[in-house]
Amino acid sequence: MAVTTPLTAFRITGGRTFEQAQSVEIIDQLLLPHTIRWEQVSTIEEAFAAIKSMKIRGAPAIASLASLGIASELLTLLSGKSSPSFPAESLASATELLSLLLKQTAYLLTSRPTAVNLLEALSRIESAAKQTTEAGADGHQLARKVVDVAVGVWEEDRERNVAIGDNGARWILEKLEREGTIEKGEKINVLTVCNTGSLATSAYGTALGVITSLHHMGRLSHAYYAQTGPYQQGARLTSMELASLGIENTMVCDTAIGALLAEKRVHLFVAGADRIAANGDTANKISTYQISLLCSSPHPFSPNPPIPVLVAAPVTTLDLAMDSGRSIIIEQRPSWEACTVRGRVVEVDEMIKSGGKIEPAQEGVDVEVATVLVTPPNTRAWNPAFDVTPASLIAGIVTELGVAKKEQGAEYDLRSFVKAGK
Numbered sequence: 505m506a507v508t509t510p511l512t513a514f515r516i517t518g519g520r521t522f523e524q525a526q527s528v529e530i531i532d533q534l535l536l537p538h539t540i541r542w543e544q545v546s547t548i549e550e551a552f553a554a555i556k557s558m559k560i561r562g563a564p565a566i567a568s569l570a571s572l573g574i575a576s577e578l579l580t581l582l583s584g585k586s587s588p589s590f591p592a593e594s595l596a597s598a599t600e601l602l603s604l605l606l607k608q609t610a611y612l613l614t615s616r617p618t619a620v621n622l623l624e625a626l627s628r629i630e631s632a633a634k635q636t637t638e639a640g641a642d643g644h645q646l647a648r649k650v651v652d653v654a655v656g657v658w659e660e661d662r663e664r665n666v667a668i669g670d671n672g673a674r675w676i677l678e679k680l681e682r683e684g685t686i687e688k689g690e691k692i693n694v695l696t697v698c699n700t701g702s703l704a705t706s707a708y709g710t711a712l713g714v715i716t717s718l719h720h721m722g723r724l725s726h727a728y729y730a731q732t733g734p735y736q737q738g739a740r741l742t743s744m745e746l747a748s749l750g751i752e753n754t755m756v757c758d759t760a761i762g763a764l765l766a767e768k769r770v771h772l773f774v775a776g777a778d779r780i781a782a783n784g785d786t787a788n789k790i791s792t793y794q795i796s797l798l799c800s801s802p803h804p805f806s807p808n809p810p811i812p813v814l815v816a817a818p819v820t821t822l823d824l825a826m827d828s829g830r831s832i833i834i835e836q837r838p839s840w841e842a843c844t845v846r847g848r849v850v851e852v853d854e855m856i857k858s859g860g861k862i863e864p865a866q867e868g869v870d871v872e873v874a875t876v877l878v879t880p881p882n883t884r885a886w887n888p889a890f891d892v893t894p895a896s897l898i899a900g901i902v903t904e905l906g907v908a909k910k911e912q913g914a915e916y917d918l919r920s921f922v923k924a925g926k
């Protein structure tokens with residue numbers, strides 16, 4: 505599909521604000537890159553279902569959607585109507601409204617367990633709601649406060665990501681030039697994994713934001729991205745985003761990363777994060793750990809010295825209450841997701857005849873998207889969605905506050921980093 509404008513996970517149509525629309529639309533990422541279909545989310549249940557089924561994914565994006573789901577229902581309530589979670593009468597009592605709200609935040613938290621951004625956003629909403637109630641607010645004031653905090657989660661994500669991208673791009677260029685790995689002004693090749701762009705956030709992205717900033721600075725030569733099975737976030741989503749940004753790119757099968765690094769010059773591996781413990785251990789999309797290991801240990805034939813691994817994430821992805829990555833809960837996805845692939849139905853014979861060329865789907869025109877089973881029926885698959893990369897393999901952690909570095913030894917002190925940056 506020839507998409508030329510940057511894709512977004514969220515939109516509000518008709519020149520309205522979120523408050524006016526009392527809802528948001530999300531792009532259905534299960535259908536990308538073959539069909540662009542927008543779906544309206546105006547309730548907590550719709551937000552929950554979209555997160556759970558991965559119609560929307562990416563740590564910051566799911567935190568934003570959960571928050572907007574709450575805000576949508578409370579705006580309905582404030583307009584005098586009942587919403588599915590909040591009957592109109594609940595506005596008459598702040599304590600009643602608070603108790604209904606806490607049930608909904610607990611429910612939303614069960615949608616996906618690994619990304620801490622969801623917990624952070626819901627905790628922020630809960631604290632603001634409790635404080636407002638304790639301060640003697642009425643139901644209207646409480647609902648209004650929660651709407652403001654919830655919308656703030658989405659807005660802050662839009663504002664901070666360019667800073668993350670620029671900080672990361674400057675850090676790697678300065679490091680490579682200082683160490684004499686590249687000449688001054690030389691362009692670099694970057695590898696990434698999963699999808700961490702505007703589809704995974706409220707705009708611009710994190711790891712993909714670093715790549716975008718390098719591109720804007722005129723310092724990016726080529727972006728490689730891992731296919732990222734079994735959900736294919738690289739193949740389906742990062743491919744589209746890089747093309748829409750005009751960035752030279754090549755997909756690499758997950759099984760070919762070792763071969764890539766043995767053969768091609770790669771200067772940086774940049775990954776996003778779902779949760780970063782206080783010592784820098786990082787949970788991110790499955791395969792981030794093994795790619796980081798390969799980066800740290802060059803193949804004897806490789807043109808590469810050890811390749812720096814940079815983790816890019818907002819401060820809300822830091823879980824400062826967690827000492828190390830040992831305690832991170834890793835989401836297990838169902839067997840069937842690993843045993844199937846979803847994609848556009850194509851005529852294989854025609855594709856072979858044309859030498860693998862196939863007409864891109866037209867924007868606005870739906871094509872047939874199907875899920876096919878690639879294993880014998882009922883195959884059992886172990887399907888963790890994330891893995892933990894130890895801090896020892898990570899050269900830098902970039903946030904909107906700057907780049908955290910290891911003080912001494914193999915670990916970070918992210919508690920001090922955040923304290924110093926505030």
Ligand code: MRU
Pocket residue numbers: 561562563564619697698699700701704705709710711737775776777778788789790889
């Ligand atoms: O399972 P997903 O697609 O939600 O996993 C996404 C990732 O692992 C991303 O790298 C992470 O959430 C950061 S997105 C800016």
